Amino acid sequence: MSRHTPHAAVIAGLCLLGAGALAHAAPSGQTIGFTCLACHGDKGQGASGIPPLAGRSADALYGMLSEFKSGKRPGTVMNRHATGYSDEELRAVAEYFASQPAK
Amino acid sequence: MTFSRRSFLKAFGAAGALGALAGCETLPKRGGGGHVVVVGGGFGGAACAKYLRRLDPSIKVTLVDAHLSNYYTCPFSNLVIGGELGMDAIKVDYNALRTKHGITLVEDHVEAVDADKRGVRLKSGKTLNYDKLVLSPGIQLNYDKIVGYSKEAAEKLPHAWKAGAQTSLLRRQLEAMPDGGTFVMVAPPNPYRCPPGPYERASLIADYFTKHKPKSKIIILDPKDKFSKQGLFVEAWENLYGNMVDWVNPERGGVVASVDAASMTVTTKDGDKIKAAVINVIPPMSAGKIVIAAGLDDKGWAPVNQRTFESVKTKDIHVIGDSSIAGPVPKSGYGANSEAKIAAAAIVAAFNGEQPGDPKFVNTCYSYVSAIDAISVAGVYELDKDNKIIEVKGSGGVSVKGGAHYRAEGLYAKGWYESIKADTWG
Numbered sequence: 001m002s003r004h005t006p007h008a009a010v011i012a013g014l015c016l017l018g019a020g021a022l023a024h025a026a027p028s029g030q031t032i033g034f035t036c037l038a039c040h041g042d043k044g045q046g047a048s049g050i051p052p053l054a055g056r057s058a059d060a061l062y063g064m065l066s067e068f069k070s071g072k073r074p075g076t077v078m079n080r081h082a083t084g085y086s087d088e089e090l091r092a093v094a095e096y097f098a099s100q101p102a103k
Numbered sequence: 104m105t106f107s108r109r110s111f112l113k114a115f116g117a118a119g120a121l122g123a124l125a126g127c128e129t130l131p132k133r134g135g136g137g138h139v140v141v142v143g144g145g146f147g148g149a150a151c152a153k154y155l156r157r158l159d160p161s162i163k164v165t166l167v168d169a170h171l172s173n174y175y176t177c178p179f180s181n182l183v184i185g186g187e188l189g190m191d192a193i194k195v196d197y198n199a200l201r202t203k204h205g206i207t208l209v210e211d212h213v214e215a216v217d218a219d220k221r222g223v224r225l226k227s228g229k230t231l232n233y234d235k236l237v238l239s240p241g242i243q244l245n246y247d248k249i250v251g252y253s254k255e256a257a258e259k260l261p262h263a264w265k266a267g268a269q270t271s272l273l274r275r276q277l278e279a280m281p282d283g284g285t286f287v288m289v290a291p292p293n294p295y296r297c298p299p300g301p302y303e304r305a306s307l308i309a310d311y312f313t314k315h316k317p318k319s320k321i322i323i324l325d326p327k328d329k330f331s332k333q334g335l336f337v338e339a340w341e342n343l344y345g346n347m348v349d350w351v352n353p354e355r356g357g358v359v360a361s362v363d364a365a366s367m368t369v370t371t372k373d374g375d376k377i378k379a380a381v382i383n384v385i386p387p388m389s390a391g392k393i394v395i396a397a398g399l400d401d402k403g404w405a406p407v408n409q410r411t412f413e414s415v416k417t418k419d420i421h422v423i424g425d426s427s428i429a430g431p432v433p434k435s436g437y438g439a440n441s442e443a444k445i446a447a448a449a450i451v452a453a454f455n456g457e458q459p460g461d462p463k464f465v466n467t468c469y470s471y472v473s474a475i476d477a478i479s480v481a482g483v484y485e486l487d488k489d490n491k492i493i494e495v496k497g498s499g500g501v502s503v504k505g506g507a508h509y510r511a512e513g514l515y516a517k518g519w520y521e522s523i524k525a526d527t528w529g
Contacts, residue, residue, distance in 0.1 A: 025461065026460075026461055027460060027461045027462060027485070031444075031445075031462065031463055032463050034154070034444045035441050035444070036465075037522065038440050038465070038467070038519065038522055038526050039467065039518060039519045041521075041525065042525035042526040042529050046518075047518035047521045047522045048515070048517045048518035048521055077502075077515065080481040080499050080500050083495070083498040083499075084483020084484075085483065085495075
């Protein structure tokens with residue numbers, strides 16, 4: 001956690017504010033991201049033929065998810081998943097995996 | 104409430120805010136404490152135990168299951184029945200839950216729940232007290248719903264619908280069966296654990312017969328008019344196995360009246376008697392025994408608050424996985440794992456005096472149609488304005504017909520199994 005130390009007070013403040021303000025809000029990037037781990041590796045590191053998510057750029061992940069959603073990018077199962085989310089949710093989950101350490 | 108994280112970030116206007124919010128997700132020290140007892144160590148219970156600790160390490164978690172030293176997963180058990188995998192490939196190791204996640208493991212039967220005293224009585228006589236209880240016992244098989252079937256008869260006519268000794272038994276029977284024999288499956292009525300499971304099993308047995316006993320036949324006697332991924336299964340059976348697999352719907356006489364282990368015969372409601380070399384009886388099911396004993400069910404399944412999975416009947420008891428009523432989320436390992444994480448987050452929120460956020464559930468069920476080709480059904484679910492789980496409109500569905508992607512999906516199915524095992528027990 002040392003990388004956050006200079007901002008500890010800010011983080012604590014934001015977390016408190018975040019928890020209150022986000023009550024019953026849209027599903028968080030973490031909530032959505034947790035559901036991906038059942039296929040994409042328990043740390044988002046990927047698995048047998050399934051690509052990793054953790055530590056990749058949020059823009060790249062969001063771009064791919066958007067294209068799966070629109071059908072521009074062909075897939076086997078991801079088109080059927082990506083269509084289950086709003087653009088905001090896809091952005092949130094992309095940011096969640098971008099914030100996770102690459103394995 | 105539509106105040107999104109995006110607009111919040113925009114308002115704050117700093118890259119630092121993004122890091123800080125991401126930091127909320129990696130700083131799990133919520134500190135609310137409390138003791139959660141989780142009953143059932145399958146995809147639901149084990150994932151819930153692990154994610155409770157992941158989201159708030161101040162929570163003490165005790166996981167109870169009678170089979171911690173010999174638990175096998177139902178997913179991939181059809182590959183064992185088809186002869187592709189050994190039993191060791193589907194065995195679960197619980198050590199990481201204890202050593203990496205600090206969960207207390209108790210191998211014991213749960214005899215009763217005393218909700219008033221918030222206690223769970225174990226067969227050993229011990230009582231575990233809880234602040235919150237999570238029940239994830241899977242299913243109970245209702246043997247008595249089929250005339251001639253019983254727990255004893257299952258030693259000759261295996262169900263193999265709870266993986267373990269029953270899985271090996273069915274495999275041994277198929278190996279011992281002569282070429283030209285008939286395999287009969289008595290398929291279950293809705294709702295039941297793993298909707299595509301019976302048809303994946305028939306596929307993998309057909310693959311085995313085609314390679315080793317090509318004169319054999321497979322008859323599926325089904326009380327249902329339709330089944331999961333039906334179009335894809337039927338197409339694959341015709342393409343891969345000719346006319347080896349005969350699915351008999353109710354109209355053609357698929358409803359079974361009785362089974363007889365002594366004469367190895369199945370009698371249908373229409374009066375047909377079918378003699379078979381191997382008979383697989385998958386009986387009707389209900390929520391796990393403890394859920395029903397605790398009075399948490401409604402006609403055999405547990406109604407729950409769809410946001411938190413807390414029982415609508417008894418406070419501080421959450422029911423997840425196959426036992427619960429989760430709207431369109433199927434009774435699958437993936438569904439249970441997904442519900443487990445939502446229930447864990449709701450419990451953590453309750454201990455810390457917060458409101459649980461909106462959930463999102465996911466399911467993906469891969470089914471092998473041969474030893475190497477698989478098909479899938481996927482779904483994404485959320486709450487409607489009445490707090491009921493619905494499938495997100497326009498999402499989900501089954502694989503594209505025709506088989507072009509089946510080999511790739513066969514590979515992804517392995518990746519899924521590897522990942523969900525690690526996510527649940529690793």
